[in-house]
Amino acid sequence: MIKHVLLLTVICLVFGTGQASAMDAGDVLQAVDRNLAPVSYESYRKLINIEPDGSKREYVLYTIKKGQDMVASVFLEPSSEKGRATLRLGDNMWLHIPSVAKPVRITSLQSVTGGIFNNADIMRLDYSVEYAPESMEENDDAYVLHLKAKTNDVAYDKLEMLVAKDRLVPTEIKCLAASGMLIKTLHFKKMTDFGDGFVRPAIVETDSPLHKGYLSVMIFARMKARDFSDEVFTLNYLPRIETLRR
Amino acid sequence: MKAGAWRGALLCVALALVAATSALAQDEPLYDANFDVPAVEEKHFEFWGQAELRMYERVLNRNSAAYEQRFFKSRQDELQTDLLLQLKPELSVKYETFGIYARPRADVAWSQLPLSSVSEPDEPSERFFKDDKHWAGQVLLEEGVASWRPDPQFTLEAGKKVLKWGKGYAWNPVSFASRPKDVDDPDQSREGYVMGVVDAIFSFDGPLKTFAFTPVVVPVWERVNTGLATKESVLYGGKLYFLISDVDMDVMAMTGDYYDTSFGVDFAANITENFAIHGETAVRLGHEQTVFNDDGTSSIHNHDAWSFLLGARYLTESETTYLLEYYHNGEGYTSEQLKSYYDYVHAAYDTYQSTGIATDLNKSKQVSSDYNKSSAGKDYLYFRVSQKEPFDILYLTTTATVIMNLGDRSLSLNPEASYLLTSNLELRPRLTLPIGDSDTEFGNKLNAAKGELRCVYYF
Numbered sequence: 001m002i003k004h005v006l007l008l009t010v011i012c013l014v015f016g017t018g019q020a021s022a023m024d025a026g027d028v029l030q031a032v033d034r035n036l037a038p039v040s041y042e043s044y045r046k047l048i049n050i051e052p053d054g055s056k057r058e059y060v061l062y063t064i065k066k067g068q069d070m071v072a073s074v075f076l077e078p079s080s081e082k083g084r085a086t087l088r089l090g091d092n093m094w095l096h097i098p099s100v101a102k103p104v105r106i107t108s109l110q111s112v113t114g115g116i117f118n119n120a121d122i123m124r125l126d127y128s129v130e131y132a133p134e135s136m137e138e139n140d141d142a143y144v145l146h147l148k149a150k151t152n153d154v155a156y157d158k159l160e161m162l163v164a165k166d167r168l169v170p171t172e173i174k175c176l177a178a179s180g181m182l183i184k185t186l187h188f189k190k191m192t193d194f195g196d197g198f199v200r201p202a203i204v205e206t207d208s209p210l211h212k213g214y215l216s217v218m219i220f221a222r223m224k225a226r227d228f229s230d231e232v233f234t235l236n237y238l239p240r241i242e243t244l245r246r
Numbered sequence: 247m248k249a250g251a252w253r254g255a256l257l258c259v260a261l262a263l264v265a266a267t268s269a270l271a272q273d274e275p276l277y278d279a280n281f282d283v284p285a286v287e288e289k290h291f292e293f294w295g296q297a298e299l300r301m302y303e304r305v306l307n308r309n310s311a312a313y314e315q316r317f318f319k320s321r322q323d324e325l326q327t328d329l330l331l332q333l334k335p336e337l338s339v340k341y342e343t344f345g346i347y348a349r350p351r352a353d354v355a356w357s358q359l360p361l362s363s364v365s366e367p368d369e370p371s372e373r374f375f376k377d378d379k380h381w382a383g384q385v386l387l388e389e390g391v392a393s394w395r396p397d398p399q400f401t402l403e404a405g406k407k408v409l410k411w412g413k414g415y416a417w418n419p420v421s422f423a424s425r426p427k428d429v430d431d432p433d434q435s436r437e438g439y440v441m442g443v444v445d446a447i448f449s450f451d452g453p454l455k456t457f458a459f460t461p462v463v464v465p466v467w468e469r470v471n472t473g474l475a476t477k478e479s480v481l482y483g484g485k486l487y488f489l490i491s492d493v494d495m496d497v498m499a500m501t502g503d504y505y506d507t508s509f510g511v512d513f514a515a516n517i518t519e520n521f522a523i524h525g526e527t528a529v530r531l532g533h534e535q536t537v538f539n540d541d542g543t544s545s546i547h548n549h550d551a552w553s554f555l556l557g558a559r560y561l562t563e564s565e566t567t568y569l570l571e572y573y574h575n576g577e578g579y580t581s582e583q584l585k586s587y588y589d590y591v592h593a594a595y596d597t598y599q600s601t602g603i604a605t606d607l608n609k610s611k612q613v614s615s616d617y618n619k620s621s622a623g624k625d626y627l628y629f630r631v632s633q634k635e636p637f638d639i640l641y642l643t644t645t646a647t648v649i650m651n652l653g654d655r656s657l658s659l660n661p662e663a664s665y666l667l668t669s670n671l672e673l674r675p676r677l678t679l680p681i682g683d684s685d686t687e688f689g690n691k692l693n694a695a696k697g698e699l700r701c702v703y704y705f
Binding site for chain 2: 046048050051056057060076077078079080082089090091092097102104105152153190202203214215219220221222228229230231233236240243
């Protein structure tokens, strides 16, 4: 725990100073990943789907992540979704629906909640795991990273990431198809101290030209570094993820 | 002040109010950015669940074997109504490494048809009807499990549990200690069996990422797990799970006195990001199958029943999911055996109509629980197309399913929809249309058509 905090503090101090100007695209991307989340952590998220008429649906998830490619989430609310759990191991994703059947394989393109969020958004790995920088532009207060998916299994072929120079966190990410068509835009808001000096945007708003008038919001809470054993990220353990809450 | 001035002043005030209201409305945030995390401390005990009202309207197939067997003495109207109210609360108690989970179920049903569990019904929900009554009710425990998890690697569970073995969506031949799924509604929760289960999980670096060992002990007593074995016995089984090179694989076995020793293997893997395949195979040694003969007698055919299933799931960019499964049921009847049985029932019904003698019909009823049950045939195709949010209608999913008996080419066509009206209220309209000739499986279902509306409230 203390090691993670020290590491984050060092990263923030190093990358959050004038030395940032000497960074290349890969360094910026690595810093963004660490400033958005510890390598291994637990967090709570509220997802809100807002429709053009203003009506809303809300979901609450408990999420755990370990290392480069292990993520698991379980829905806590509403009752209709309670216990629905997802597991991601690299490119493999599974969905477990309580009282129905064994976990089934799902894809990153699908959405377990409906709305603009898909499974890749909900079970996101580090950006540097799935994307490689193609180029980077720089202005007075931001970097613009152009990222390309490393494989065809990634939900979006390209990302355009606007990164604030002062804190090295994204302020906006455009998700693009291979054709260059804009699929969705993520807006990062409300810098929040999650404790232990870990500061990141608590809100990610997502809109899409494919779903005009719709807005999806992800609000983060209680994100903190926590280590888990590998056995937690298995199909057998998936129905029991919620028991890890404390 | 003149009246005109008053009016002008009032108009200004009104406009200012409208403008202020409009401004306030514009400033009102779209959502509450404050997020209170559900307190873990308060979650030692949790209670949630669902209440469901199902309304059926059915058109009887009065030329079917199922109808002729059940209602030869009392002709029924072609159009029939059914109602089912189902309450399914779920309770969870957690304390440190211990936990208890329970899912009881209460059913109250009314059917315009006089129903009885003597003959195998079309829907599992009818199974608690008795003595040709129109009303029925039951309370049961679907699942009730106590668990101990001293470590993420180890879990011990005891109680009534649904053991979910197998990768198939509609059928699971390797699910040796579970009640079969309702092929018309595979997502429905089921009643479990009483058992003891250990789950030991091991993770590794390298091609073999996960290995898990799940031994089970299943007792069969006078009122416990009835039907799983032919007499009182203790069944022993287990499952080995491997996640190796991104492929899920299980090897399972079950044995015991008065139980057909069974072995099985299943697998699931992604070929591409949006294309997955799965399969399972099982052998049931010394399976005794009741076969109905042309002369109205029945005999026992003892054989090793080999079943297998192969399936594929494909997802398009527009969130259309195609699911295809082929199932060979080693415990099923050939199309010739089913045809022979249906022909016998039809002839027996004609005999009753002309002579009033029901002897042959009663003979056929002796094996109706084997021949009339769901998936009684040998070879099936299951094809399901599901479209999420068609026409950009959020929270709506439309699905069409075809279940075909490949032996006699009869099929059931099931279009359905699911719409979450609110976060906690779901509507599920559905139509079931069995299609087939008078000597085929689906041509002999009790219903020529069945429409249903399910209203599910989650609490």
